Amino acid sequence: MAMLEVKNLSTEFYTENGAVRAVRDVTLHVEKGEVLGIVGESGSGKSQTMFTVMGLLAGNGKVTTGSIKLNGEEISPLNFASEKEYTQKMDSIRGNDMAMIFQDPMTFLNPVLKIKTQLIEPIMNHNPNISKSEAVERGIELMRKVGIPSPETRIDQYPFQFSGGMRQRIIIAIALACNPKVIIADEPTTALDVTIQAQVLELIASLKDEIDSSIIMITHDLGVVASICDRIAIMYGGKIVEEGTTDEIFYNPQHPYTKGLLSCVSNPEEKERKELKPIPGSPPDLLNIENNCPFKDRCENAMKVCAMGLPEAVELTSTHKYTCWLSHPYAKKGA
Ligand code: SF4
Numbered sequence: 001m002a003m004l005e006v007k008n009l010s011t012e013f014y015t016e017n018g019a020v021r022a023v024r025d026v027t028l029h030v031e032k033g034e035v036l037g038i039v040g041e042s043g044s045g046k047s048q049t050m051f052t053v054m055g056l057l058a059g060n061g062k063v064t065t066g067s068i069k070l071n072g073e074e075i076s077p078l079n080f081a082s083e084k085e086y087t088q089k090m091d092s093i094r095g096n097d098m099a100m101i102f103q104d105p106m107t108f109l110n111p112v113l114k115i116k117t118q119l120i121e122p123i124m125n126h127n128p129n130i131s132k133s134e135a136v137e138r139g140i141e142l143m144r145k146v147g148i149p150s151p152e153t154r155i156d157q158y159p160f161q162f163s164g165g166m167r168q169r170i171i172i173a174i175a176l177a178c179n180p181k182v183i184i185a186d187e188p189t190t191a192l193d194v195t196i197q198a199q200v201l202e203l204i205a206s207l208k209d210e211i212d213s214s215i216i217m218i219t220h221d222l223g224v225v226a227s228i229c230d231r232i233a234i235m236y237g238g239k240i241v242e243e244g245t246t247d248e249i250f251y252n253p254q255h256p257y258t259k260g261l262l263s264c265v266s267n268p269e270e271k272e273r274k275e276l277k278p279i280p281g282s283p284p285d286l287l288n289i290e291n292n293c294p295f296k297d298r299c300e301n302a303m304k305v306c307a308m309g310l311p312e313a314v315e316l317t318s319t320h321k322y323t324c325w326l327s328h329p330y331a332k333k334g335a
Contacts, residue, residue, distance in 0.1 A: 001072055002029035003214040004053070004098075004182050009066030009076075011052045020286045022048040024238035025065070030182065030214040037217045037225030037246075039261065040235035043283045046218045049235070050184045054100055055090035070097060071181055096126045099175035101185040105167035109159040115170055116155045119143070122177045142173040145210075147203055165196035169203065176211065184216045189224060197224075204228055223265045226250065231319065234258045237284045237294020244320035254314070254322040256299045293325065301326055 011023035023045045030036040038046045051057055053068055055077065068076040075093065080086035094100075102108045109118060119142065120135040127135075136155065143151035146169040159167055168188060175183050185204065189197035205228040208215060217225055225232055226246065233243040234257060242255040253259050260279040281298035293299070296306040303325060311328050315321045 002069070003032045003034075003071055004216070005029040005067075005069040006049070006053065007067045007069075009049065009052060009068065010064045011048055011057065011061055012064050013058065013061045015060065015287070018288045021289050022061075022238055022286055023052060024289075026235075026238075026240055028233050028240060028243070030216055032181075032214055033208075033212060034231065035208055035215040035217060035229045037219065037229035037232040038235055039219055039222055039225060039232055041220055041283050043286070044235040045238035045286070046235045047186055050100070050186065050216060050218060054094060054098060054184065055086065056100075095122045095180070096178045097180055098182045098184065099178070099180040101168075101171050101175045101183065101188045103187040104191045105164065105171045106159065106191075108171055109167060111159050114156055114158055115139075115143075115162075119155065119170070119174055119177065122174060126178045138177070139173075142176055143170070145176070145207075146170070146173045147199075148173075163196075164192050165199055168192060168196075168200050172200075172203065172207070176207070176213075179211070180213055182214050182216065184218070186218045187220070188217075190219075201228060221265075222249075222261050234261065237289065238286055239294060239323070241295065241324070242322035244317075248317065248320040252316075252320070254316065254320075254327070255295075255324050256301055256326070257295045258322070260298075293323075 006029065007027050009023055009026045010021070013020040013022055026049050028036070038049070040046045052063055063077050066076060066078070067074060070093065075089060077086045080089065116136060116139060119139040120132070123135040123138050124130060124132070140151045140155055143155060148154055148166060148169055162170065188204070189200050192200060201224065204215070208228060217229060219225055229246050231243065231245050232249045233240045234249070234255065235241070236257045242249065242253070242258045249258060250262070253262055263277040264279065279298055284294045284297065292309055293306040296302045299306070305325050310323055311325050313321045313323045314327045
């Protein structure tokens with residue numbers, strides 16, 4: 001059974017100009033101990049999909065369809081009789097069963113509280129029988145696990161006394177505090193410089209083998225997920241346009257958007273340097289977006305049919321599928 005299973009999930013944000021359809025009929029899952037990458041440009045809906053799962057939508061956001069199951073238990077807001085019931089449920093799940101690592105550690109950490117306070121709070125909240133000294137011991141152990149030197153003394157320091165990379169390690173330690181079943185990392189390396197990014201990715205990759213949790217890695221950079229993800233879902237215009245194992249996505253991409261993303265990634269192992277090609281144009285406006293191919297205005301293969309609707313997904317293997325008219329018999333006739 002999947003640890004997290006999302007089916008036909010749609011989320012809209014209501015603005016004075018109309019409904020922004022940020023998440024459109026998204027279906028995905030992550031197995032126990034698996035690392036899933038969700039990749040797409042800003043505004044593709046990847047973060048909003050996971051904010052919906054975590055119950056962290058902005059006030060004008062609403063789930064309109066779909067199911068969200070955590071370890072088999074339905075947690076979609078549509079399944080609860082009242083907002084209060086849903087909030088209580090999600091308060092008990094967040095931090096405990098599902099945790100999120102945010103992009104910018106400085107906005108997540110409270111600058112005027114010692115690391116000790118911020119680290120032991122979730123441990124004590126979710127383990128009512130634990131003593132404060134036991135929680136501090138657990139905090140020190142977590143700091144050691146994420147590679148922070150001298151954790152016994154550093155636990156008494158404030159966030160400003162840590163570098164950006166070390167602060168992100170603390171965020172990861174807080175996420176691990178209650179052994180969550182699912183960890184969602186939202187662009188965890190974006191705010192860091194390149195060498196520190198590599199260290200944090202290495203840390204996540206090493207934790208992957210040590211902990212039991214499933215990890216969902218949200219990123220705009222395919223290069224970031226290559227070394228640590230088992231499977232990858234590519235999002236565009238609020239939809240998943242292709243998904244597959246990491247090898248399937250890197251060695252046999254099918255959707256023109258996936259191919260476009262790959263042409264923006266350099267491969268240091270290639271003997272000849274290829275020219276990096278950005279994808280021309282910009283992502284679609286999700287305000288009142290229609291149900292046709294969201295990539296049609298940027299796709300060099302676009303046909304008339306691409307503006308008329310979306311085909312059924314093509315399943316190349318049990319793990320690899322994509323949605324594009326190019327594989328449809330009509331396309332070959334130049335529809
Ligand atoms: Fe391009 Fe059409 Fe495929 Fe969309 S459906 S990616 S526009 S070929």
